[in-house]
Amino acid sequence: MKRLFFRTVTAALCFGSVYLTSGQSARADEWGCQVILCLSNPGGPTQFAACRPPIHKLWKWLAKGRSFPTCSGVGFQSSRPQYDPFYCGEGYRLIAGQGQFGRHATCVSVSRQVVDDRQCGRDHTSERGGYPSSFSARWKWKDGHQYCTAYSTSSPLIREKPRYIEVIIEGAGKQRVWF
Secondary structure (H helix, E strand, O other): OHHHHHHHHHHHHHHHHHHHOOOOOOOOOOHHHHHHHHHOOOOOOOOOHHHHHHHHHHHHHHHOOOOOOOOEEOOEEEOOOEEOOEEOOOOEEEEEEEEOOEEEEEEEEOOOEEOOHHHOOOOOEOOOOOOEOEEEEEEEEEOOEEEEEEEEEEOOEEOOOOEEEEEEEOOOEEEEEEO
16 A cells, blocks of 8 residues: 555656646646645655755745645645654554643553563652653563563654644555655
């Protein structure tokens, strides 16, 4: 499914760049459609010369606090821009919530891990401002030895590009484009 999507986007970019550089005015006069096609390029939004002007215009546009341009055409749609600054490494899932100090996000392991024996049997907190470094600590037997296991936690990672849109191309699927 992803391969088909990338082929469709690549073909659209190639045909679009040829069409835009052919000396005629582009029929897709919607600047938002040009931006989304360029952002969808796996090689980067400015890989093709035809994409540089719309993308540079986009950066200036967004720097002024304006909203992200939209595009809707036959078989092509995009969502409104979303914001998702945090993510977790492999083997962890993001948990967000409201706490004593306001909103916070934590990465929690998807499976139990062996932790320090002192964490079993009492509520252990880390040095990170009182947030627990593990959840549901308990003893497990394995190969004749007893181990303390728990769902461990860590701080979330911060995305370099925290904003995204969902691009839907009919027949090719849906792609999240980060910018």
